Amino acid sequence: MMYAISTKYMLFLEKLKSIIQNKDTLTLWMNNLLVLYAFFLPIAQSIKAKIFIAILILFFIRGDVKYYLKEAWKNQVVRAFVYLFVIYVLGLLWSENIKEGLRWVKSIKYGLYLIVFYSFVDGRYIKRVLAAFISGMLLSEIISYGMILHILPWKFSLLGVTIYEAPTPVDPSPFLNHIHYGVALSLVVILLAQQIYLSHKPLIVKIFMSIFIFTASANIFVTGGRTGYVTFILLLLILAIFYLRKWAIIGLTFVILVVGIALETSPILQQKVQQTTLSAKQLLSKDPNFNTSMGIRAGMYYYGMKAIGNNLVFGVGTGDSMDVIRDTAPKEWEGRKQPHEHNQYFSTFMKLGFVGLLVFLNIFYQIFRYKQEDKELRFIMVFTTLTVAFGILTTQFNLRFFMPLWVVMLSITLIQKNRQTILRNLNDKQIMLQIIGAGMFFFILYIFLKGSH
Template sequence: MTNILRAPSQTTKDKITLWLNHLLVLYAFLIPIHNGAKSSLFFTMLALFLYRRDFGFYLKEAFSNRIVQAFLIFYALHAIGMLYTDNIDYGKDQMDRLKYLLFPLVFLSFLDIRFVPRIVLAFLFGMLISIIFSYLVHLQILPYVFSIGKYEVWETFAYSPAPFLAHGEHGVGISFFVGFLLYYILNFKNEEKFKKVIALVGLVFALINMSFIASRTGYMTLVVVIFITIVITYRENIKLLLSSVFLVFIVCLSIYNFSETVNQRVNVAITNFEKGIENKEYYENGSTAQRIGLTIYSIEVIKENFLFGAGTGDHMDLLRAKIPDEEKRLREIAKPHNVYVQIPMQIGIIGLASFFFLIYSLLSYKNTSREKKDIIVILVASTLVFMVGGMFYGTFELPLIVVLISAMIANKEQTITFNNFDKKLFFKYSAFVILFLIIGITR
C-alpha cells in the first residue's frame, strides 16, 4: 500500500509521459474505428495520468493556454446549467457527451510536439481503414451486419455503407481526410513525388467513397473543406484561386450528375426544404423539413429563456411542449438537429457567446506554425458547417476535434526519448490496437 501511495520517481514520470504520447497516437487511430475501444484506451491513459501525479506542475502550462480556457468555460457553463435543470438524467447524458471538452487540458499536459505528425497520420490511417471497409461492404465482399458470437462488430445499410460510424459521421470523416490530403498536396512543395502520388490516390479513393455515402452533412462539409483549403493555399494568387474554385465546382457538379446516391439525397433535401417552408408540414416531408420545424420551435424556447437558457437537461422537454399536436410525431426526435439553437436553448445567449469565444480563440491563435494554423482554420470551418446538421457532441466529431486541435497547438518537447517509427514500433502499436478492440467489442 505504501508503494502505491508513494509518488513515482522522475524517471517513471518520464516513462509515463512517453507512454501517454504513444497511447494518444493509438487514440487518434481508433476514433474512426470503434468508440468502445477508444473509450477503453482513454481510461488507461487517465489512469496513467493520475498515477503520474504532480498535477499542478503538469497542468499549469496547459491551463494557461487561451484555447484550453475557452473549452473549459464552455464546459463550465453547461455544468452550471445543471443547477437549474429539472431533467437531471438527460442533463447527465449531455454532460457525459461534453466531457471531451476537458480533454485538451489533459492532452497538453503530456503532448510532445514531436508526436504531432504521428497523431495526424494515425487518424488518417484509421479513417482510411474505415473507408476501405465501407468499400468492402458496398461491394458485398463483407456483410451489412457482422458479429463474432454474441458480440456485434458493426451494422450498416446498403444505401449508405459505413460499418464503423454513422453515415453522417463517416461523411464528416471523409471531409477531414480529403482536407488534410489536399492541403498536403498543395502546400508541402518539397515532399517526395511518390508521397504526393499516394496522397492523391487516397484523396480520389475517399471522394469516390463519398459518392455512395448518403450523408448530406458530409457533402456540405466536404465542399466547404475543399473550398477553404484552396482559399488558404492560393489566397495571394487570385488567378489560381479562381481557376481552382471553378475546377472544384466542375468536380462537384460531375459527382452530383453521375452519383445516383448524391443526386437523390440532394434532390430530396431541396424538395423537402421547399415543402417544409411552403406547407409548414414538417414531419411528413422528410428529415430536412423536420430540421426546419425543430429549429422554428426551438427559437420559441430560446425567446422564453434568452439569457441563461432552459438548463442543460430541459431543452428537449420544453421544445416538445412547443410542438403542436398536428406535428406531434416531431416529439419523437431525440435532439434539435441544429447545434446553433441547442446551445442557447440549454445555456442561453451567454452560452452561445462562450462558444463563439472558443471559435475566436481558435481562429486568432498565433503561437503555432502557419501550417498548423491553416489546419485549425479548416477544422473550425468544418465544425461550423456540420453543426447546422446537429453534429458536434457525438463520440466521433468532438473527440476528433479536441485531439487534432490539441496537436495543432502543442509546442513543447517533453523530457522523453523520441524514437523514429519502425517495424518494431508498428507491431507494438498493432498489438495494442487489437487488445483495445477486443476490450471495446466485448465489454
C-alpha cells in the same frame, strides 16, 4: 520450478515498478496511446474510451498533476473548453429534467480531455497522431468500398461481437454515423491536399495521396449524409480561395468536377437532392410542412424560438430544451420524437441562452486568434475547427465524435513542433511495434469484454 516462477514474478514486478517510477517512460506511453486514440477515433468508440482511461491512469501515476493542470490552464483555448463545460453544469441549476441534463454534460466533458492531452503531447508525435487518424479513415473507406463492390459483407462479426455494420445497403458508412463519416472524409481530403501542396514528400507518396483524395471525395457522395456534401464543398472553396491562391482556378474546377460527376453517378446523392428540393418547396409554401427531414429541423427553430420565451439570456436549462419544444409543438409534429435539436449552436442557445451561446462561440474565437507560428499546424487547426463548425450545423456533440476529433487535433496543433515532453531519443521502429502491440491488446480486450456480455 516454483522458485523459478517466483523469481520471474519478482523480476516482472521490479520491471513494472521501474516503469511506473520513470516519468519519461509514462509520458512516452501516453503519447503512444494518443496515436492509438486517434486511429480508433473514427472506428470504435468503445476501444477509444478504454484507451483514454489508460491515458488518464498514466497521467495520474506520472504525478505533478497540479503543475500540469496549471500549465494547461495558461492556454486560452483550453480555458475556453473548460468554461463551456462549467456553464453546462451550471445550467443544471435551472433544469427540471436532471437526467437529460447530465447526459448533455457528459457529451460536453470530452472538451476537458484537452487538458490531459495538452500536458504530454511531444512535438515528434504530431505526424504520428495525424497519420493514425488518416489511417483509421482509410480503413473505413476500404471497408466502405468493399461493401459497395460486394467484396465485404454489410455486417461483420467476430466471436459474436459486431465489428462494423452499415446502416442500410445504400448507406455504406461502416463505423460512424453517415453525417460524421462524410464530414470526416471531407477533413481528410483537405489534410491530404495540404500535404501534397506544401510538403516535400516523394512523388510516389503524393500519387498515393492523390488517389486517396479522389476515392475519399467519391466516397462522400455515395453515403447519405448531406452535411458531408456541404462541408466538402465549403472546405474546398475556402482552401481554393484563401490558401491555394494562384491554383484557385484549378481547385474550384476540381470542386465543380467532383460535384458534377457525383450528381450524374450517385443514386443516393440524386435522391437526397430531390428530397431537399421537395422539402424546401414545402417549407416555403403557404402551409409549411414541418414533417419532412428538412422540415423537422426547421420546426426545431420555429417551435424552439416560441418555447424559449422569457429565457433568452440563460436559456431553459441544460436538460429541458427538447421538453419545452415538445410542450410547444403540436402533437402531430414528427419532430417530437427527435432526441435533440440537430444543431449544436441552437441547442446551446435553447439550453443556456445568449450567455451559453457566447461561451460556446468563444472557443472558435480563441482558436482563430491563437498565435501558432507554424503554418502547417495553423492550417490543421483552422480547417479542423471549420470542419467541426460546419458539421454541427445539423448534428451535435452527443454522438461522441466531433468533440473528441476537435480535441485531438487541437492537442497536436496548440504546441510547437520542437516541444519535447519525452527526454530520450525516439526509435521509430520500436515505437511502431509498441503502438501495434498496444492496439492489438485493446482490440482483444474489446472483443473479450463484449463477448462476455
